[in-house]
Each structure stands twice: as structure tokens, then as C-alpha cells.
Amino acid sequence: MVARIKCSTNIRKPYHYNDNKVREGDACLLAAENMLVQVDTHRDKAVLLLEKQVALRPDVKVNSVHISLNFSPDEQLTNEQMAQIARDYIEGIGFGNQPYLIYRHFDSGHPHCHIVTTNICLNKSRISLHQIGKLKSEPVRKELENKYGLIKAEGQNTKTSTINPFDASKVLYGKVATKQALSKVLNAVIPVYKYGSLAELNAVLGIYNVKAEQGNSGSRIEQNRGLVYRVLDHNGQCKGVPIKASLFSGKPTLLNLEKRFLANDVARSKYKDSLKSKIDIILKFKKCSSLRELQYHLKSQDIRLVPRVNENGIIYGLTYIDLKSKAVFNGSSLGKEYSAKAILERIHLTKIVNPDTGFEKTFPLGKGYPNELSKENNSNVGYERLDEKSALTLLMQYEYAATNVPYEWKKKKKRRKK
Template sequence: MVARIKCSTSIRKPFHYNDNKVKQGYACLLAAENMLLEVDTHPDNAVLLLEKQVALRPDVKVNSVHISLNFSPDEELSNEQMAQIARDYMEGIGFGNQPYLLYRHFDSGHPHCHIVTTNIGLDKSRISLHQIGKLKSEPVRKELENRYGLIKAEQQNTKTLTINPLDASKVIYGKVATKQAISKVLNAVIPVYKYSSLAELNAVLGLYNVRAEQGNNGSRIEQNKGLVYRVLDHDGQCKGVPIKASLFADKPTLPNLERRFLANDVARSKYKDSLKIKIDVTLKFKNCSSLKVFQDHLKSQDIRLVTRVNEHGAIYGLTYIDLKSKTVFNGSTLGKEFSAKAIMERIHLAKIVNPDTGFERATALGKGNADEFMNENNSASPYYRLDEKSALELLMQYEYAASNVPSEWKKKKKRRKK
């Protein structure tokens, strides 16, 4: 069993999250413990009661507790068993006498339940939440595993209890509730991955068929720094009605994202060099005859390469997504040698020597039209010298002491006596 505790300043947010799940048919209310009012037919009574209890201590800001108990997919628990385990858990962490709502959810591959409560007592006392996970939850969780014969958290495959972006079901317009599906993707990406621009964020969201848009140039959305999220089809075309960022619970608006950009840029910097080495080694020692082969080699290292293509079908940008470190880098951010132009030169282009000039000309190979790409990027000539070395070769080569430097230059200058 895995227990997760989230504390916040709003009791309504976790209540409405679970209540909406019930209304959509993805959850059911298992129990309403220590409630003085009827909540089975009038669920709003529950949040009113919790709010009144929270109001007893206006000086306490963090007064909402949202707990999820997650069980192994191999365990088959009845509603009664799950409810009893939840009651014993709440008793063990010191919330046995608190009013709380217990919901069972059916929207995941493993059985789990959610608990909504407050840490404010009827006598105006406050239950301490400091290190509640380590000091209270963990000992109780282990004791319940032994008592009920549950599969221990250490033995469970953590992938079943977390969202894996590449294995998760993509959002397909018309198949599921659009807002709910997009919200699930945003919750799995925005707080987890380290990106520093909207383009980098969209590279990850694109793995789920979701995109964030600022609106067209001069539009009211762009002028007001608004943001909408849309569903994409398999061809990358937008489908359905866009949904405003402000309508989602976590408010993934553009100003909130921009605050993350700066922090993410600092947090991801320590992973930059290791990613560059992986890409360089792949280019140097793997037979990358086309962009598709290069992508496959990176994929085997849990790195996703996302291409940005213009309206003419030419590749103008590359984005690297490291699934292990949860970092996102545009190629130009890593360095000029990792940009789209440089990668196309090293992968897509075969070298054909021109006997008249002694230079080699780049010709297209594999997927994509490299000549078209080179024409659109006039900053570099399509001809390269035969003895040109890659950046990695230049860095790794041994420099001999016996070079052609004049001996006079090697001598140290004598200091002038004062």
C-alpha cells in the first residue's frame, strides 16, 4: 500500500475534485465518517460542515488534508475491506475522530481511494502536519500491510502507481471527456518536467496529443496574455473547442508558467552536460543514417527527439526530452552543434567529394529534404572541407607537446627586478 498526503489551504478544492469524479461516474462515496449531517443525498452538506470546522481557527492557513491510499493491481479489495483499511489508517495517524469523506476511484489501473478531511478539531485544536508522512503515515502503513496481508509498497512496481507519459493513453478527441483528459495530462507534465519556454512545454504535451496556444497575432487572447489548451489528432491538427487555462483547477495560465520557466532553467542546468554527452556519443558511434534511426537510438536511452517543421515541410528546430531527468532542451540551448541545422548536416547528408574543388558537397539521405533545409538556412554553405572534424573529435584529441610552436614563445618571461 502506498499512502500520499497533500495539505493545502482550501477544503473545497479536494472536495469538488472527488465530487466531480462521482458525478462523472469515475468514483463513489464509500463513507462519511463523523459527519453530523446527511451527506449521502446532499453532498454539499459535507463541505459546509468542514468549512465551519475550519472557520474555528482562522489563524491556521494550512487546514485541508487530501489523502490517497493506493493498492497493488494484484489485490482485489471489496468496498467494505477498503473502507475498513481507510478507517484504521485514519485512526493510526490521529484523524480517527475528525470528520472525513472516503471515496473509491475507478479511473486508474490500480485500486485506490481518496480521503478529504481537515486538521482542525471541534475543540479548536490543531493536529500537527509537520512530517506527518514520515512520523505517522509510514509506521501505520507498514502495520496495516502486515495486519491485512497487503502487498508491501517496497515490493510493488512503482510504474503502476505513477503516470508514465509515453505509456499513458493519449487524448483522442471524442473518446473521453476533453477537459478531464487534458487536465490529467497537465497534472502529469507541468509540475514534473523542467522546461523554460512554451515551445519546450508543447514538445512534451505533444506526446499526449495536447497543445498550449497563445492565440493568433493581434488576437484578444494574445493581447491579454491568455492561454488555451487544445486536443490534437494523429496528424497534429487541432480538434474541438479550446479550453481556457484558467478553467483548470491548478491554473496553468501563461503568467504562472512563466514563473516556472526561470526556476526550471536553473534546475535543469545540472543535467545539460550529461545529455550532450549522450547525444554526441550516439552521433559518433551509432550508425545514424537518417533522422528516424537517430531518434530510435535516442529512444533506447529514454530520450525523445521532437522535430519542429514549418509549413513547407522543412525541419527548423529540434527538442530533446530526457525522460529520466524529466528535462527538456531545445537543440540551440544545448549548443550550436545540437541545433537542427548541425544535426541535419551530420545525419541526413552523405558526403560526395567534388574532384575539381577538393571539397565535399552535402546531399540528402533518409527522411526529409536536406537540400531544401539548407536553402532555407542560408547562414552556412553546403560545402565543407574534407579535413573538418566534429566538435567531439576536437575535444577528445591529444595535443602533443612537440608542436610547431617556436621555442622562443615557450620560454617564460623573466620578471623585471624592482
């Protein structure tokens, strides 16, 4: 069993987090202890009662306690067993006389429950939260493991080191253990694919319903240049708790990924012209009339086309993934004629459609494109029309090496002696 304690200044946040899970069918209320109201029939009054107790000590800023008790996926616990373990845990850490709510969640691959309570007592005293995890929680957790015969938490983290990277598949949130599923995907993608940026890496991870995030603008994660990995649902929305990059084997942190970006940019350069030729041939002969149709024909060549879509559902970029060579390119990395705006023009598309959501917006061809669509291609300079190229020319193109090789990696020419 693993216990996690989070203390905050707002009792409403943990309450509504769990209550919303219940409304969505992803959780159920196991018990409501020391509450003066019937929580099942007066759900809104429960948080008011907690707030009134918190208001007894307005001078105490940290007054909310949110605890999660996590059990091994191999353990089959009934609701009564889990509720009793939670009661014993709360009693052991000194919160037995406090009002608290116990919720069981079903949105993860392992059984777990959440407890919402406050450290403000009815007599206006305050339960100290200083080092509560080390001094109170850990001894109680180990005692409960022995009492109920639970699988011990120690030594469980070493299991992820034996993961076979070829077992990676789409991560289904709530169906499998999150960290183990993420580890499989990261081991199968990060050392194998040749990506040059975090956006290109995310295009590949998205195939497996995974995303790497640097945190919101101004957040502590972003300021410290951290990185977390999250699971996506079928709509591309983040689900569950993010897991820090440093907790995975191989340490896929932002610092280590940036080292790969430079090496990958050189390694993938020999595949650039081959990929461009395949795209050009499909555009030439398949007469695609929609982005979804273009994706279908590229998929037959083992190429995945991943559109990048903003919050309004408008496509502002494209990423190409060559599954054979494992090379990943943003449209702008291949050239302006492979950017989102240029590709939509080349297939004579007047309706810009997000293939995942079905959102579409009509614009006159050649003008009036939204600003988001022009991020990759701000130039109005025209590209060479595909109709002016012959198939033979495309097939016989010389695959030259990329010119953006870093100066330090270029071979120095020997100076001729005079």
C-alpha cells in the same frame, strides 16, 4: 500499502480535485463520515460544512489534510474492503471523530483511495500535524498490513531494477502502474538515443506518451534545477502525479542528462548529413503537399518528424528522429532550411496545420507568418532551392564531421619543430 499525507491551507482544493474525478467518471465516493449532510445528494454542501469547521480556527493556517492510501496492483480489493481499511487508518491516526470523505480512484494501474479531512475539531482544538507520517501514519500502516494481509510496502521498490528496456511501449494512463511503465520507457530511451537537449529528448519520450518537465516558471522544481517525469494522454496533456527523476534507476536527473547532451552532440554528428540527404530526397521526389504527408514519407525511411506546437495550435519547431541511428535533431540543429518555417515553405504549404489536433490557420505564402513560427529561423536570408540540386549531387554529398565539436575535445595539432 503506502500512505501519503499532504497538508495545505485550502480545504477546497483537495475536495474539488476528488469531486471533479467523480464527475469525470474516474472515481467514486466510498464513504462520508461524520458529515451532517447527505453527500450523495448535496455534494456542494459537503465542502461548505468542511469550510465552516475550518473557520472555527482562523489563526491556524494549515487546516487541510489530503491522504492517499495506495495498494499493490496484485491486490483485488472490493469497495467495502477499501472503505473499511480507510476508516481504520483514519481512526488509528487520531482523526476518527473528524468529518472526512473517502474516494476510490480508477485512474491508475494500482488500486488506491483518497481521504479529505481537516485537523480543526468542533471544540476549536487542533490536531497536531507535526511528524504525523513518522509518528502516527507508519505504525498504523504496518498494523493494517498485518491485520488485512496486505502486501507489504517494504522491498517493493527493488522490482523496477529488473525491467527489460526492450519491453517499452506506449504508456496508457490508468492501465498500468505508472512508475513501472515510466521506468521501462526511460531505460529504453535515455541510454540509447542521441539527443542534445531536453526538447529533443521529449520528442522521443512523446512517442511513448511520456514527458520530462522542469516545472513551471519560478517553481521550486525549476529553482532547484529539478526534473520530473509525467504520463501524457492521447491529446498530449499531462495526467496523474509527476514522479521525481531521482526516484528512477539510473538517476535520469537534469544534471546527469546535461552530461549526456555534450557527449551525444559529438556522437550524432556523423549522422547529420545522411539525415539531411534523406529529407531532401523525399522533398524533391514525393511532392508533399502537407506536413502529415511529409511525416508519412519520412516514416517509411524510419524517420519520425515531431512538430512542436504552442498553446494556440501553431507549429513553431520541428524535431527529426532517426530510428535507425537513434540520432535526434531539432530543425535548427540540422540547418535553417530544415526549420519549421523553411520546411513549410519548401512544401509550399499555405495552411499551417497541427496534425494532432487538426487546427489550421491560413497565411499568405512567404509572408505573414506568426512570430512563434519564426523562433527557429529569424533570418530572411533565402536558402538554396531544392529544385537546383540534382538527385546525384544529394546522394554523393560528402558526410563531413560537425564543426561544433567542443574545443576541449578536439585533437591538438603537434607543433612542427623548427
